[in-house]
Amino acid sequence: MIQSLERAFSILQLLDRHEPADEGLGAQDIATQMGLKFPTAHSFLKSLVELGYLERVPGTGKYRVAARLARLGNRQSRIRNLESAATHEIEALAERFHETVSLSLETDFHRRGLVLAESTQELRVVQRQGDSAFYPYPVGRMHLSRLSPQRLEAFVAERGLPTGEWPGVTTRAELAAALERIRQTGSEVKRNEAIGAAAIAVPVLGLEEELNAALCLVLPLLRLDEAKCREIIVALQESAQRITTAMQEG
Numbered sequence: 001m002i003q004s005l006e007r008a009f010s011i012l013q014l015l016d017r018h019e020p021a022d023e024g025l026g027a028q029d030i031a032t033q034m035g036l037k038f039p040t041a042h043s044f045l046k047s048l049v050e051l052g053y054l055e056r057v058p059g060t061g062k063y064r065v066a067a068r069l070a071r072l073g074n075r076q077s078r079i080r081n082l083e084s085a086a087t088h089e090i091e092a093l094a095e096r097f098h099e100t101v102s103l104s105l106e107t108d109f110h111r112r113g114l115v116l117a118e119s120t121q122e123l124r125v126v127q128r129q130g131d132s133a134f135y136p137y138p139v140g141r142m143h144l145s146r147l148s149p150q151r152l153e154a155f156v157a158e159r160g161l162p163t164g165e166w167p168g169v170t171t172r173a174e175l176a177a178a179l180e181r182i183r184q185t186g187s188e189v190k191r192n193e194a195i196g197a198a199a200i201a202v203p204v205l206g207l208e209e210e211l212n213a214a215l216c217l218v219l220p221l222l223r224l225d226e227a228k229c230r231e232i233i234v235a236l237q238e239s240a241q242r243i244t245t246a247m248q249e250g
Contacts, residue, residue, distance in 0.1 A: 004044075010034060011044055012053060015065050024062035067208070075210055078247075079105065082211055083114045085246035086204075089239040090117045090215070097232065099219040100127050103204075103243075106143035106212040109134075109155055114213075125197045125218040135165035138188035138201035139216040145182040146203055146212045152179075187233045196221045200229065202236040206244040215240050 014033060018025055025033075031041035045063055048054040055066040086103040093101040094117035103115040111131050118124070134140030134155075147155060162169045169178045182188050191198045198221050204213040215236045 007034065007036070007040075008044055008048065011041075011048065012065065012069060015054065015063060016069070018064075024057040024060065024064035026060075026062050030063065078208075078211060079114070082204075082207070082213060082243070082247060085243045086115045086213075086215075089243055090115045093117070093215075093217065093235060093239055094119070096235065097217065097219070099217055099223075100125055101215065101217045102127055102139075104139045104143070104214050104216060106146075106214075109158065111137075111140055111143065119219070123220050123222075125199075125220060127199075127216065127218045133165070134159070135162040135169070138190045138199045139214050141166070141178070141182060141188050142201040142203050142214040142216075143212050145179040145188075146214075148209060186237060189229060189233075191221060191224070193221070198224045198229075200232050200236065202233065202240050204240045204243050207247060211247075213243075215243075 011030060011034060014030065015025060027042050027045055028038060030036075030045065031038045034041060036044075045054060049056065049063070052068040053066055054063050054069070056062070057064055082105070083103070090101045090103055098119060098121055100119045101117050102113055105112045105114050109132065111128075111134065113128075113130055116127070118126070128137075131137075131140075134144055144152065144155065156172065156175070161172065161175060166175075166178070169175050187200065187202045189198065189200050197218060199216060199218045201214050201216040204211075204215065207213065217232055217236060
């Protein structure tokens with residue numbers, strides 16, 4: 001067995017069973033109970049905080065388990081809950097606007113379609129349900145806007161900057177400004193004159209970082225004007241809020 005892994009998990013187990021959990025334990029107490037030298041224990045604690053599995057107690061500096069640890073091993077269950085919470089909202093949006101609506105989830109820099117309601121109109125837009133491309137699509141840009149600074153840096157290091165995939169965005173500074181604009185407006189709209197289609201995306205806010213979700217509606221450009229665009233954005237945002245509420249209450 002790898003000793004460092006054994007020690008890390010032993011620290012997590014120690015703090016997980018500590019009562020009362022909210023008060024946490026000090027680094028010296030943890031070192032003593034684990035039979036470790038203080039610098040060694042402190043190094044493990046620092047790493048576990050950086051990974052998000054432990055946190056410092058405000059005011060005391062003691063250590064306690066973080067919410068991320070409680071979610072460990074529970075991600076698939078949370079995804080199923082998200083899918084369930086979103087299904088009714090997406091069906092209602094599709095019925096209201098008669099257009100294609102979907103819920104997308106970002107997982108390891110891949111877009112994964114969870115729920116889809118397709119338009120039944122003769123002239124309709126078909127939406128991709130899984131893709132590793134982010135820059136060209138409003139829903140992909142929405143996912144990028146929700147990444148933590150660390151994950152965004154990892155994404156750019158892996159994929160590079162947009163190269164003609166996002167008009168007006170070619171540098172790191174321009175990417176940062178574009179993503180901040182999306183966060184401020186809470187929506188992203190793309191009108192593609194070449195294919196006569198439009199896409200509108202909004203985030204599902206208030207969920208844990210591992211559930212980077214977004215709603216998206218796609219439709220032919222000829223059925224979209226400014227008033228309709230605003231109406232769709234508001235409806236998507238309201239549905240996203242109801243999804244978040246259902247997840248928080250579930």
